[in-house]
Amino acid sequence: MAYYLPTIWNHGHGPNNTDCQHGHEGSCGGEESSVPKAADFSLRNYNTVASIYNLTVFPKNIPIFMNVTSIGLPFFSENVTGRVSPLGNFSGYEESIEYFWGLAPVAVAPYNNAAFSHAKLTHFSTGCPEVAASNVELTLSNVIGPNKGTFITKLKEIAFWRFDKTGKVSAYDAWIPNLNDFVFKLSNPAVQIYQGGTYMPNQTEKTSAANQICTLHNTYCATSGNSQYPSLDACLGTLMAKPYGNYDETWGDNLACRNIHALLTVIRPAIHCPHIGPTGGGKCTDIDYNNVYFDNKELFGDASLFNCPGQLF
Numbered sequence: 001m002a003y004y005l006p007t008i009w010n011h012g013h014g015p016n017n018t019d020c021q022h023g024h025e026g027s028c029g030g031e032e033s034s035v036p037k038a039a040d041f042s043l044r045n046y047n048t049v050a051s052i053y054n055l056t057v058f059p060k061n062i063p064i065f066m067n068v069t070s071i072g073l074p075f076f077s078e079n080v081t082g083r084v085s086p087l088g089n090f091s092g093y094e095e096s097i098e099y100f101w102g103l104a105p106v107a108v109a110p111y112n113n114a115a116f117s118h119a120k121l122t123h124f125s126t127g128c129p130e131v132a133a134s135n136v137e138l139t140l141s142n143v144i145g146p147n148k149g150t151f152i153t154k155l156k157e158i159a160f161w162r163f164d165k166t167g168k169v170s171a172y173d174a175w176i177p178n179l180n181d182f183v184f185k186l187s188n189p190a191v192q193i194y195q196g197g198t199y200m201p202n203q204t205e206k207t208s209a210a211n212q213i214c215t216l217h218n219t220y221c222a223t224s225g226n227s228q229y230p231s232l233d234a235c236l237g238t239l240m241a242k243p244y245g246n247y248d249e250t251w252g253d254n255l256a257c258r259n260i261h262a263l264l265t266v267i268r269p270a271i272h273c274p275h276i277g278p279t280g281g282g283k284c285t286d287i288d289y290n291n292v293y294f295d296n297k298e299l300f301g302d303a304s305l306f307n308c309p310g311q312l313f
Contacts, residue, residue, distance in 0.1 A: 041129040044167050048075050049159075050121055052169070053136045056104040058115030058143050064101040065266055072097040077164050081300060082172040084157075086179060086249050087260065088283060089292070089299055094268070096172075102267050103260065105140065105186065113145035114152055114186060128308035132161045140186060153185040160306040171300050180247035201244050209255045210239040213262045213276055220265040221273035228277030238278050251292060257284035 052075050055061055063071050076097060082090045087103075090096045107115040118139040126132035138155045142148050159174035176182075184191070184199040191199075201209070214235035221227055229235035245254025261275035261283055274281025297303040 041167075042126050045126045045129070045132045045161070045163060046121070046124055048163070048167060048169060049124065049132060049134050049136075049161060050119075051075055052100055053119040053121065053138065053157075055101050056116050056138060057119050058105070058107055058117070061101040061104045061106065061116075064097060065106070067267070069094060069097060071101070075169060077166075077168040077170045080168075080170055080172070082174065083293075083299060084172075084174045084176065085293065086176065086247070086251065088251055098264055098267055102264050104138075107142075107144045109144055113142045113147065114140055114189075115143045116155075117141040117143055129167075130163055131306055131308050132163070134159050134161065140182075152189045153182060155179075155182045162300075162305050171305055173296075173300075173306060178248070179250075183247045198248075206244045206255065207240070209244065209259050210236050213239060213255065213258050216262040216265055217273065217276055220269045221276070224269040224273075226269045226273035228273055251287045253280050253284060253286050 052072075055071065072093065076093055078093050080093055080096045082096055082099070084090065084099060087099070090099050105112065105115040107113055116138045118141075120137050120139070121134055122137055123135035124132065125134075135156065135158050138157070140152045140154065142150045142152065155176065156178075157174055157176050159172055161169055162171040164170040180198055181194065184194075184201075187205075188199075194200075214229070214232055217228060217235055218232060222229075229238065239255055239258070243252075243254045245252050245256035247256050247260075250257045250260060257280070258276040261272050264272040265276065275283040279285070296305070
């Protein structure tokens with residue numbers, strides 16, 4: 001399998017041209033762009049954010065699963081901190097790159113044919129070198145298998161970014177709207193309309209989610225000295241007694257949260273196996289809404305971090 005390592009977007013014909021990043025030969029002309037790179041902070045900030053999302057596109061996210069953690073060094077500072085609603089807080093470099101790339105879908109035949117095939121920044125604004133705001137649409141398509149190329153759905157993420165003096169991201173505050181419906185479009189692409197406006201999992205799907213979590217636990221946790229359950233039956237019994245939860249509010253002692261964190265046990269089992277255990281390991285635990293969504297000063301060290309310096313509000 002070919003791996004694609006990150007490149008700053010300093011080629012092409014404008015901000016919306018991402019053909020160079022998707023291997024479309026001939027669309028880039030092979031010529032160096034005359035647009036200045038480092039001198040223009042708006043272009044620099046755009047390139048950084050676009051490159052981060054570009055690495056969610058399969059198979060460019062594969063290196064994170066091979067522990068190639070250096071792929072994020074051009075874009076994130078070592079002490080980067082962020083919040084992604086409704087998933088949680090991410091402290092430090094490794095947690096941040098695991099969120100952005102370790103949770104991006106991976107196509108693995110015959111289990112899953114879908115992954116992100118395109119990342120497009122539909123909105124981007126930066127009024128100073130330190131701060132930017134963005135809106136990205138990530139296109140989910142079948143990238144392998146008999147229906148390769150078939151569109152399934154999109155995922156949107158809206159984010160504020162803070163950059164350090166070197167142009168790397170030092171903090172981010174992001175929101176994914178309608179994550180619950182996206183997850184079930186991924187699982188059930190044939191369903192077009194959800195009764196009541198959003199998807200509600202049934203008992204069969206709860207059992208399936210518990211089986212997936214416990215299977216990943218036995219594969220990556222029990223075999224690495226990070227076991228959280230004495231047996232498969234104990235794992236299933238514990239999880240089936242918990243609520244399924246909702247992907248629009250995954251912070252909680254539920255299966256939805258554990259289903260997400262189970263994907264990360266592949267990367268760092270010592271860190272992420274406790275998150276799918278009986279207690280939730282400090283990640284999949286019930287939270288106080290008034291605290292976790294508004295603790296900007298505690299999380300970022302500054303309640304106004306995403307304002308340009310000198311702004312009076």
